[in-house]
Amino acid sequence: MAIPNSPNWSALIDALNYQPTGIAKPPNLAFDVVQAVSLGPMQLNNSGGKLNERYWIAYVDNGAVYIKGSQGERWGAEALLLNELEPIKQITLTFDQLGRPLVFYRVGADTLKLYWYNPVLEQTELKVLAQGISPNAGFDAPQDTGQSYSDAMLFYVRDDIIYMRVQRDRFETEYVTPTGQEANSSIDIVYKEHTPDSIGTSLSTNLPEPISDGDTVIATIMHRDTLTLPQGWEFLGVTDPVVNSSYRQAVTQAVIKVTQSDIGSTHTFTQATSQRMVLSIIAARSDSEITPEFIGKLLYSPQTPAPLPNISASYNGATIIAAASFVYALTNGKQTVTVSSPYLLETQSTRVFNRLGVASAKVTDAGIQGATMIHENENISDGASMATALIASSGPVSTAKNLNIMSSGMRVDNRYQVVYRYEDDTYTPPPPVPPVPPALNGDYIYMQASTTQFGLEKPLITSAQHDDISITFNIYGANKLLSTLNPTWGAYGIPIFCEGGTTTLYPIPLWYNKSIFFDILSPQYSYFRNSVRDAQLKASRKFSLAFMYSDNALYLTLVINGKKYAPIMPFNLSDGRWTVAITGNTLTVLNDATTLFTMEIDRGQDGDSEPEPGRFGAYSLGPLHDMWRQNFRGALYGITVNIAGAETNYPLMTQNSLTQESYPPGNNITIYNHKPANWKYIAG
Known part of the structure; x- marks a missing residue:
């Protein structure tokens, strides 16, 4: 990275390999927890000149942001950093020269906030910093924070341009980097599978090729009794049931991040009693990390065409997997299902007893409003619909190939920097100022x-x-x-x-x-088990x-x-x-x-x-x-x-x-x- 106002940007455009730290890194928290991991000091607020001695995780829980340090392959005791009234959508973590945490995060569609120790105010400060998405923070010389050129750096994206702020000017000046960026990396659907409407207690898939290691697979299941997911699958959401005297029909969506051992293995979804059941499988792939986010559900009783949940413009660039289930079907012949633009039907359009339709769509900056799914039926049909967003982390589009696709500025765990800068021998950092607790009056x-x-x-x-x-x-x-x-x-x-x-x-x-609950089986991972x-x-x-x-x-x-x-x-x-x-x-x-x-x-x-x-x-x-x-x-x-x-x-x-x-x-x-x-x- 160039010192601000210097034209000397690095000419490197190829990704550089990073050296393993040799420090044990505990597993991430559950996938739906907003979290960030960074290398940092051995102790908070006391770096000893090094920010590469221990992993730290910042995460959100009910509006509070906590931080934990690694203890071998586990996370240690939590400490509260701040409370935030608005839901936090993205978060990133780094530290200043003295080992004090800097938390850079997004609320709403594009409001970026910074929590840090301001040496001028001599206290921690939480302020709105900028407008943008994909916040990222890092420290450029974690091996020696005493170097005169060392800086904590913040990166973010606005209008497809990466911007940067640096600690030496207290993050007050916004610098434009020479790297443009898309709002989201592309997501491709590489496999889809739809079982017939059947009566029984289970349906299975073996996740066949072309599904590969690292793919994200969404299962959509129509069921009429309590559903149990296969091992390794995580619950995303379930619709309210459509109820009459003889059945209670609902739809559940679940996700699995595929590993090599999952491919070709039998994955069985079971319900408590023998009832009607349908299973749809959609596999998605991206060069970026894909994060699923359940958006919402609707119940229509009766209503035709079936409404799908509205998708706000804040999901611009995401891929939506929407589904609608229908109670009634044609008793003779085949039944046709259609879906409105911009959705593309991923399940079979015409078949006998076509009770479940699943569709995908790419979200634009206008969102998706008023979309519907229509099916042939003999009655005005009851049913339920739902939608899940697949969000790919942001990726580069210009010649800066050393920009990690998960980041707008640098790798989250600081193992290597993706933008380099030259040393400025004329700069001398101010002497460290110990933190002073703010006075409280309330x-x-x-x-x-x-x-x-x-x-x-x-x-x-x-x-x-x-x-x-x-x-x-x-x-x-x-x-x-x-x-x-x-x-x-x-x-x-x-x-x-x-x-x-x-x-x-x-x-x-x-x-x-x-009875939807967490089931933590080992220190290495945790997942939702759906027992509804x-x-x-x-x-x-x-x-x-x-x-x-x-x-x-x-x-x-x-x-x-x-x-x-x-x-x-x-x-x-x-x-x-x-x-x-x-x-x-x-x-x-x-x-x-x-x-x-x-x-x-x-x-x-x-x-x-x-x-x-x-x-x-x-x-x-x-x-x-x-x-x-x-x-x-x-x-x-x-x-x-x-x-x-x-x-x-x-x-x-x-x-x-x-x-x-x-x-x-x-x-x-x-x-x-x-x-x-x-x-x-x-x-x-």
Whole structure:
């Protein structure tokens, strides 16, 4: 690389071999975790002049960015670096001369942010740095950080041009490199296979040639009972089931990264009982690393033509594998399936009982909106559709052949640099400045994950039939929730409070897939195993209060002594203080003391005498893994409960504590599934 403002760029255009480090490198985390691996110092914030002594991994978990160092072939203890409200799409990691981490990442379509230690401010800083994609970071002289020319460098792509920023000018100046770049490397479909519609408990493929080592294979399976994947396959997504009195039909997509031993081996997909079943296999290949990303699902009942999930322009350059399943088929003759542009049907267009169609398309900068799949049938057919994106890491198109296709600037693990620069003898780096912790002036709140619940020590409600009940709470993050709601997600819940051990079906009939879990078999790898059982969301019969976004409307859902209510609210949730009160038989919803909704209810008769303590952030008292997963990811705090005139307060603001005290004392909260990384600082 040339020193900025110097014309002396390296003439090298061929890839250079790198020397193995001799350091054990632990395996990556699960494929769907946003992560980056880099060589770095032996200890954080203490390089000793070397950044090539240990592997480090930065990764995202529920909006928090953690870092871990390698310990042999395993990753060590995690340390929290930062919290980010927006979903992180891409991330990269390097270090400065003193071994302090620099995290360069993308949120949204093209917003690039940098977390680093700013020696001018004498504290860590998180700032929006630039617009672009494919962020990458590295250090050009990891073997000796004391060299006067050494720099941490950032690279990214905008409008097919690679840009660079360097540490010596605090990343404030954007430099254009002489290398152009495509938005995405090409992906080719090299093999496709489609089994007939059949009745049984299993279907198999042997991944034959021309499938080869390194290919990415997507399996799309229509099934009518619980599906189990073959070993080595990873679950991507499953549609909501189409249900009638005799069957429950769903579609699952799964992926495998092919190794040599997979080719020619039998891979069997099984369902629990003998039912109709269809299997489609599509193998994709690219010179780049392919990352699958499940986009969404739709349920149509009935609707023809069948809608496919919309694809946003942020997937520009990706290849989409979309599928639609149909319940009814022609009972005589063959059935034809067609798909709208820009999709290309990959399964057989005409065959007997053609219940599953699979198609592919390349995404442009306009995305794909309103695409459909049509099939012949004797009835207006019910069905479900889904889509997965295959995303190839960015690759070069100009003469700079030594640019690794995974990167916009250099190899992720820093084993070699792909852009070289000359030494500037006139530059002397400033003396190192030790980090100074920033002064804090605010409070911490707990950002909820999908299974976060707040369990009480004792019950609150004596009589749901007679007690006046008022629950007041603060919401943080509702505005972001509204901006990211996706109609393909289905319902999205904001559970408030429940109490009582007896359950009943939720006021809105919502199905979910129960028991999808991680199965870690060895330190070398982990993968999803799909063990799906359809279940309906349940609520506590005695008392259950929640908000639920469904069918483009906000519902207030209330169960009280078995009486169920789900009125549509004439407002959207927003950050601030909310109250839901039941006085006599009148239900009232207030925002900052302003009444927004009121209705009369029947409170039923007390009958649930079980003394189980209640929970905030839950619909019922069932196990965490049985709960609705599409829940609010913001914060619920500052809770005040008034039951029959007795008031209890729960600030929920004691940082890093599993136990949250009540005021007056005597009925504390325990945070189930507590994670220190979920605490977020907010300014006072």
